[in-house]
Amino acid sequence: MISELLPDDREILHKRLGKRSVTLIGLMGAGKTTVGRKLAAMLGLPFRDTDAEIEAVARMTIAELFEAYGEPEFRALEARVVTRLAADGPQVLATGGGAFMSAETRKALREHAITVWLKADLNTLMERVGRRPHRPLLQAPDPRAVMRDLMEKRYPVYGEADITVLSRNVRRESVAAEIIASLDEHLKARSAP
Numbered sequence: 001m002i003s004e005l006l007p008d009d010r011e012i013l014h015k016r017l018g019k020r021s022v023t024l025i026g027l028m029g030a031g032k033t034t035v036g037r038k039l040a041a042m043l044g045l046p047f048r049d050t051d052a053e054i055e056a057v058a059r060m061t062i063a064e065l066f067e068a069y070g071e072p073e074f075r076a077l078e079a080r081v082v083t084r085l086a087a088d089g090p091q092v093l094a095t096g097g098g099a100f101m102s103a104e105t106r107k108a109l110r111e112h113a114i115t116v117w118l119k120a121d122l123n124t125l126m127e128r129v130g131r132r133p134h135r136p137l138l139q140a141p142d143p144r145a146v147m148r149d150l151m152e153k154r155y156p157v158y159g160e161a162d163i164t165v166l167s168r169n170v171r172r173e174s175v176a177a178e179i180i181a182s183l184d185e186h187l188k189a190r191s192a193p
Contacts (some may be wrong), residue, residue: 006121006152010043010044012122013043013180013183013184013187014043014044014045014090015034016184016187016188016190016191017089017090017114017183018090019089019090019112020088020089020090020112020113020114021085021086021088021089021090021091021095021112021113022043022045022090022091022093022113022114022116022179022183023082023086023092023093023095023109023113023114023115023116024039024092024093024094024115024116024118024119024123025095025097025099025100025115025116025117025118025158025161026097026117026119026120026158026167027120027125027147027150027151027154028095028096028097028125028129029120029124029125029126029127029128029129030097030118030119030120030125030128030167031118031120031128031167031172031175032049032094032095032118033049033051033094034172035118035167035172035176035179036049036092036093036094037092037174038172038173038175038176039092039165039176039179039180040091040092042173042176042177042180043092043180044090045090045092046090046091046092047091047092047093047094048085048088048092048093048094049093049094050078050081050082050085050093050094050095050096050099050126051094051096051165052166053081053085054074054077054081054096055187057081058075060076061068062074062096063075064073071098075101075102078096078098078099078102078105078108079104079105080098080103080121082095082099082105082108082109083104083105083108086108086109086113087108087111087112089112089113093113097154098154100154100157100158100160100161101153101154102155105159106157107150114162114163114183114186114187115160115161115162116159116161116162116163116164116165116179116182116183117159117161117163117165118163118165118167119155119158119164119166119167120164120167120168121168122147122148122151123146124167124168124169125151125183126143126144127169129147130144152161162186163179163182163183163186165179165182165186166178
């Protein structure tokens with residue numbers, strides 16, 4: 001597995017990427033932030049998390065935004081932030097789980113990013129989100145049922161991503177290396193005559 005890219009390989013990847021961001025999508029608990037930070041370090045690119053950016057802009061936590069304004073208003077703010085950040089590439093950008101559900105956001109990401117779906121199974125997601133109980137969408141009597149419902153609704157849309165990588169209980173370096181290999185193949189195919 002690749003733990004660090006050689007400078008020449010990194011330069012080639014940067015050249016192929018151009019000004020596009022590498023944008024990670026997937027459900028909460030898929031590892032977008034943890035894998036994203038490692039991926040950015042391996043690629044030598046800046047890392048940004050849209051949820052952190054939203055909280056900074058709004059001066060509220062995601063949970064507070066949901067409570068104060070509701071999900072539709074939060075999603076509108078999220079779409080604006082993701083669209084703005086994606087155009088700031090090259091970088092690695094981790095998005096919130098619902099960001100890719102917006103048709104406008106998907107269009108902006110197609111123009112300014114290579115999208116990578118970190119796909120995880122239900123048990124993996126539930127184990128991971130259980131460590132962070134503040135997730136607004138999971139404040140329900142049956143969080144597992146909510147997550148299953150989110151998977152049914154979102155996975156077909158996430159399937160539109162440029163690249164899909166399985167997120168599972170392995171070292172984040174391994175998943176990041178798989179993303180780099182898939183990204184390299186994807187960019188080679190795009191640049192082929």
